Amino acid sequence: xxxxxxxxxxxxxxxxxxxxxxxxxxxPFPERSRLPPRAQLLRPKITAAIPCYNEGQFxxxxxxxxxxxxxxxxxxxxxxxxxxxxxxxxxxxxxxxHGSNKGYGEAITSCFQAARKTDTDILVTLDxxxxxxxxxxxxxxxPIVRGEADIVIGSRLLKQSPQTxxxxxxxxxxxxxxWLCNVGSPVxxxxxxxxxxxYRRSVIESVTLTDRRMGVSxxxxxxxxxxxxxxxxVPITCRYHSESSEQNPVSHGLGVVLAVIMFRLGSMWPAxxxxxxxGIGGNGQDAVSQQSASR
Numbered sequence: 001x002x003x004x005x006x007x008x009x010x011x012x013x014x015x016x017x018x019x020x021x022x023x024x025x026x027x028p029f030p031e032r033s034r035l036p037p038r039a040q041l042l043r044p045k046i047t048a049a050i051p052c053y054n055e056g057q058f059x060x061x062x063x064x065x066x067x068x069x070x071x072x073x074x075x076x077x078x079x080x081x082x083x084x085x086x087x088x089x090x091x092x093x094x095x096x097x098h099g100s101n102k103g104y105g106e107a108i109t110s111c112f113q114a115a116r117k118t119d120t121d122i123l124v125t126l127d128x129x130x131x132x133x134x135x136x137x138x139x140x141x142x143p144i145v146r147g148e149a150d151i152v153i154g155s156r157l158l159k160q161s162p163q164t165x166x167x168x169x170x171x172x173x174x175x176x177x178x179w180l181c182n183v184g185s186p187v188x189x190x191x192x193x194x195x196x197x198x199y200r201r202s203v204i205e206s207v208t209l210t211d212r213r214m215g216v217s218x219x220x221x222x223x224x225x226x227x228x229x230x231x232x233x234v235p236i237t238c239r240y241h242s243e244s245s246e247q248n249p250v251s252h253g254l255g256v257v258l259a260v261i262m263f264r265l266g267s268m269w270p271a272x273x274x275x276x277x278x279g280i281g282g283n284g285q286d287a288v289s290q291q292s293a294s295r
Contacts, residue, residue, distance in 0.1 A: 051107030
């Protein structure tokens with residue numbers, strides 16, 4: 001079983017000064033020194049992108065809260081019919097329009113395309129139905145700012161919060177899908193389905209997404225893992241409520257499971273003949289870390 005390493009948390013306010021990394025003798029995890037270097041971002045430009053479908057009642061406040069923590073907010077309106085676009089624009093977001101409802105995967109692809117067209121250093125994605133807490137963005141981007149990760153997943157299962165009122169069937173489904181993502185790989189995670197994530201620019205430039213629905217979440221992780229990007233997790237709060245966007249759990253779960261199997265099988269036979277799940281730099285070292293944030 002791959003080892004899980006704990007990353008230290010530093011507040012985002014400290015990023016204007018270079019952060020001295022601890023020496024190996026001061027760390028209980030000497031394997032950290034063998035990770036390939038990642039550039040620290042002292043003053044990164046952060047874009048938050050929010051895929052939306054009929055979230056007009058939430059999106060205005062969500063954009064306002066998010067703008068306090070990032071440089072720009074992009075809302076991808078996936079064919080909404082309820083005034084989502086006007087509410088997002090009024091709150092100061094750049095809106096990307098889909099003429100019809102194309103699906104979550106298409107919306108995430110549009111989020112990535114919007115970030116590529118700007119000088120964004122870090123892209124944060126979060127859901128538009130008020131499930132995610134924008135204040136968690138600070139913890140989410142910190143490992144990328146410090147040069148310790150390329151992708152950061154906001155995990156709902158890493159550390160339970162009193163505000164996270166997840167139903168048992170949802171928790172079970174997340175664990176099953178995540179197990180399918182993890183099995184046979186040295187790169188482990190706890191929440192492969194979370195839509196609250198942060199990406200270094202090199203990730204959004206080099207990973208091409210093809211799934212047009214909910215399987216896009218695991219597609220990104222499997223392809224990024226194959227390319228050797230470092231993935232870590234931080235705990236987040238997730239608030240479920242009566243107006244939360246939710247698909248039929250059976251059809252949703254089966255669709256994602258099939259997507260996981262398809263992408264995992266496809267990753268076993270890379271074109272160059274190398275091991276697709278070889279971890280960082282092809283040496284099989286675990287690329288996933290779990291981070292406890294002081295909030």
